[in-house]
Amino acid sequence: MNYKSWEKIFSILSILALLIVLLFLFSIALKLFLDGMHRIFELKFYTSFPSRFPEEAGILSALVGTLYVMAGAIFWSVVLGVPAGIYLEEFGKKGKIARLIEANISNLSAVPSIIYGLLALGIFVYRFDFGESILTAGLTLGLLMLPVIVVTTRESLRRIPRAIREGAYALGATNYELVFHHLLPYSLGGILTGVIIAISRAIGETAPLLTIGALTFIAFLPPPPWENFIEMLKSPFTVLPIQMFNWVSRPQEAFHKNAAAAGFVLLVVCLLLNSVSFYLRYKLRKKYHW
Amino acid sequence: MRIEYKKKIDYLFKGFLLLTGLISILVTIAIVIVLIDDTVNFFIHPEGGGFPTSVIRFFSETEWTPTFVNKKIGIWPLLCGTFLIAFIAMAISIPLGLLIAVYLSEFAPHSLRESVKPWLDFLEAVPTVVYGYFALLGVTPILQWIFRFFGIEVQGMNALSPGIVLGVMILPFTASLVEDSLRGVPQYLREAAYSLGATKLQTAFQVVIPAARSGILAAYLLGASRAIGETMVVAIAAGMYPNLTLNPLEPVQTITGYIVQVALGDLPFGSFEYLSIFAAGFMLFIVTLFFNLLALYFKSKMERY
Incomplete structure (x- = not known):
């Protein structure tokens, strides 16, 4: 056999492998859609609480819980992650501390997410006594998102040319003026992309929230934050993936249909978030030409 | 604003930035302290037999039943389940990932x-609980159907199905890391190979892959570490029965699966069951840390051209 045909065989094999992987993705979506079809198009599914009766159970409390928890997670990860990224990229570059932080962050991103759950259970739930609350969940997911945010912040800062910094310093700008007037505005799009990617990962994260003891049977909504912020933070919660896990692990098939519908909703949200970040990245490439 | 004020603000600002950076170190320290603290508590807990006995039992017993009345605390069934599933996942992920990359x-x-890239990215973003659903209700029935032809009954919970799903799940991650290290191989090496008359395929397999081997190895070690630490797929589809077996058609329990199982119940703080998930988690942390550090070592050995 000559080398051309070997090459052809290799290409066919590789494309087959790619197709298998993409087919896998496609069949997951199809399976969820077909199994959960009856519930997905039912308005009641989105407006009712979990229930003993599969036909009446819905994801209202899970949707609202996801919203609150993710708001907390975004807050913590941005407030802690973006400044840390700025420090590492701009100010601490060659120092020992910066290198330590850097190695540490790359290690943290490889720690299994369930370990974060144990950390949250041991520290936030029991030692700090936050309980199994929205506050704990937000903090936990925030820490989980932190490495992604730090890394993308650094990457988008790196794309800004030195001339900008030198120009600002030459005009007498202080460090914070440089950061707030120049670096942050120019890198905002990149940071936003990173935040959205981090959200799309964290929104499907189940393990760390299971460990801190998220309840699955929540038949009430947490008080809205503008009425009682503290109560809201202390309120027990459930989120979409946990609700889905609960339904999958029940033996009755009717609950599996609910799980499929919840999974499909989750999948669509993730797909949307990913497309937005993809679009943003594309727009960004066009916006700045250094 | 006066220049002194500006200087002061600047110091504060830089201090704040440094502080947020240090929080990440704080998180690591907190993880290690919590895990070690409660693991030590686990080993000195009277229900495990007190300090030296409990450690010996941890490594010598072949059953793991800290939640039963008759408590056995041998870690091996959990480790065995964890590695069995990770092994299946890598067996899927290594050849397919290398081919694709x-x-x-x-x-x-x-x-x-x-x-293709955006779709692979998306595959990485699919929530793991969704993969778990697919493993339990999509892959397992297919496996049962296939194995029935050979007259083998596959149980509803088994190691094979989550292993396969995990393999595909970590594939985009490993494939993109492998691809990065392949692209790091400079063009002149390829051109040198071509000029000596090598075909494209020969160049790829005899020049480019060997040149990028440290990076490829690091990618697969990181992939393995992910497969070991993955929780939801195995918690849903692998079963809840700690089983010292190498048979992929039997239900097994992984370390992560055990943590989920116990956490689902209501645990009193400081009880033996509560402490046992920290001991198991500490084991998991050590294993994944070992893989991550090994990956880091190989990455640092990567040739720079």
Whole structure:
């Protein structure tokens, strides 16, 4: 056999492998859609609480819980992650501390997410006594998102040319003026992309929230934050993936249909978030030409 | 604003930035302290037999039943389940991932690369609980159907199905890391090979892959570490029965699966069951840390051209 045909065989094999992987993705979506079809198009599914009766159970409390928890997670990860990224990229570059932080962050991103759950259970739930609350969940997911945010912040800062910094310093700008007037505005799009990617990962994260003891049977909504912020933070919660896990692990098939519908909703949200970040990245490439 | 004020604000600002950076270190320290603290508590807990006995039992017993009345605390069934599933996942992920990465980096036209990449990214973003659902209700029935032809009954919970799903799940991650290290191989090495009359395939497998081997190895070690630490797929589809077996058709329990199982119940703080998930978690942390550090070591050995 000559080398051309070997090459052809290799290409066919590789494309087959790619197709298998993409087919896998496609069949997951199809399976969820077909199994959960009856519930997905039912308005009641989105407006009712979990229930003993599969036909009446819905994801209202899970949707609202996801919203609150993710708001907390975004807050913590941005407030802690973006400044840390700025420090590492701009100010601490060659120092020992910066290198330590850097190695540490790359290690943290490889720690299994369930370990974060144990950390949250041991520290936030029991030692700090936050309980199994929205506050704990937000903090936990925030820490989980932190490495992604730090890394993308650094990457988008790196794309800004030195001339900008030198120009600002030459005009007498202080460090914070440089950061707030120049670096942050120019890198905002990149940071936003990173935040959205981090959200799309964290929104499907189940393990760390299971460990801190998220309840699955929540038949009430947490008080809205503008009425009682503290109560809201202390309120027990459930989120979409946990609700889905609960339904999958029940033996009755009717609950599996609910799980499929919840999974499909989750999948669509993730797909949307990913497309937005993809679009943003594309727009960004066009916006700045250094 | 006066210049002194500006200087003061600048110091504060830099201090704040440093502080947020240090929080990440604080998180690591907190993880280690919590895990070690409660693991020590686990080993000195009277229900485990007190300090020296409990450690010996941890490594010598062959059953793991800290939640039963008759408590056995041998870690091996959990480790065995964890590695069995990770092994299946890697057996799927290594050949497929290498094929895809080599093809995308060396052979595929640019347009195909650009159109496939977003889908692989998306595959990585699919929530793990969704993969778990698919393993339990999609892959397992298919496996049962296939194995029935050979007259083998596959149980509803088994190690094979989550292993396969995990393999595909970590594939985009490993494939993109492998691809990165393949692309790091400089063009002149390929051109030298071509000029000696090597075909494209020979160049890819005898020049490019050997040149990038440290990076490829690091990628697979990180992939293995992910497969070991993955929780939801195995918690849903692998079963809840700690089983010291190498048979992939039997239900097994992984370390992560055990943590989920116990956490689902209501645990009193400081009880033996509560402490046992920290001991198991500490084991998991050590194993994944070992893989991550090994990956880091190989990455640092990567040739720089």
